[in-house]
Amino acid sequence: MNTDQAFELLKNAGVTEDISIKTVRRWLRERRITYDGGQRNSGFILDDTDQAFQLLKDAGVAPSMSMPIVRRWVREGKIQHVGNGERIEEYISNEPRPRRSSHTPVEDKVIRQLKAKMKAQEEHIKGIEELHQSSINTLIQQRNKLSKEIMDLQKEKHELQKEARKLLKENLDLRNQLLKMKEEFTKGTKSDPEKTQTSPLKTYDPRPKLGLSKTAGAKEILAGYKTLLKLTHPDRGGNATLFHFIKMDYDSFRNSLK
Known part of the structure; x- marks a missing residue:
């Protein structure tokens, strides 16, 4: 005692x-x-x-x-x-x-209080676990959504790069043809185009290469060139050679507007 x-x-x-x-x-x-x-x-x-x-x-x-x-x-x-x-x-x-x-009234009261606290804590822990699981499910959904968006962007980038390479090839073919014609004129293998009856050279139209309609104006053509320049820029993972030729076309077209 x-x-x-x-x-x-x-x-x-x-x-x-x-x-x-x-x-x-x-x-x-x-x-x-x-x-x-x-x-x-x-x-x-x-x-x-x-x-x-x-x-x-x-x-x-x-x-x-x-x-x-x-x-x-x-x-x-x-x-x-x-x-x-x-x-x-x-x-x-x-x-x-x-x-x-086996217990005094005081001990019984303490035991009841402890049991009540334990039950409340179990309910609290259960609520936290449910909230945690809900957060995990939400994060998984967001991750899957972002993964899908990344795949779509990568696919779009791949398609744009493929189109840019196609435009580059066509551009190079046209330049090679022009260089060949200039050499032929220089060597005298061809007569003056003004005195010959051959059909005149077609004016170069960049609209098909840029994926634009035939009715597209100069502003739309310039915007198309700028988009290609951004995609092919070396600082953005593009091809330096491709960027160079597209830049030359862009400058030529812009100067023709002056």
């Missing part, structure tokens, strides 16, 4: 506060009780009725007052066993002794 339990016992027996303090101090000096150490475990349980009578007598409680107190403690389950003293028959009486549970 500790000091808090001793105070509770004396208070429950109706002992005054002054006498209770003196008695507890004396019991502490006599090492009959221990210091509570700040645990505040004030619920007291006595071994048997003989111990109860002895403590009440030592605290100065009259025998006539001790009897009903001990009887009450027996009914409340604060005394574990019936002692073998001379006054057993006097305080046991014919009242049935209550069956004492």
Whole structure:
């Protein structure tokens, strides 16, 4: 028994506060009780009725007052066993002794509170797990969506690069034809085109290469060239040679507009 339990016992027996303090101090000096150490475990349980009578007598409680107190403690389950003293028959009486549970009322209350807290924590953990799983599913959906968009962009880029290579090849073929004709004129293998009856050279039209309709205007042609220049630019992973020839075509067309 500790000091808090001793105070509770004396208070429950109706002992005054002054006498209770003196008695507890004396019991502490006599090492009959221990210091509570700040645990505040004030619920007291006595071994048997003989111990109860002895403590009440030592605290100065009259025998006539001790009897009903001990009887009450027996009914409340604060005394574990019936002692073998001379006054057993006097305080046991014919009242049935209550069956004492393995826990005190205070312990039962604490256990119920702990169970309630554990249940609340389990519900909280379950909610967190559901939220976590929902977040994972959302992230997976977003990842799949982004992967699809990346594949579509890569496919579009591949198609544009393929079209740009096709335009480059056509451009190179036209330039080779022009260079060949200039060499032939220089060597005199061909007469003056103004004096011959051959059909005149067709005017170069960039619209088909740019994927534009025949009715497209100069602004649309320039915009098409700029798009190809961005796609083929070396800083963006394009082909430097292809970019060079498209740039030359772009400059030529822009100068023809002046």
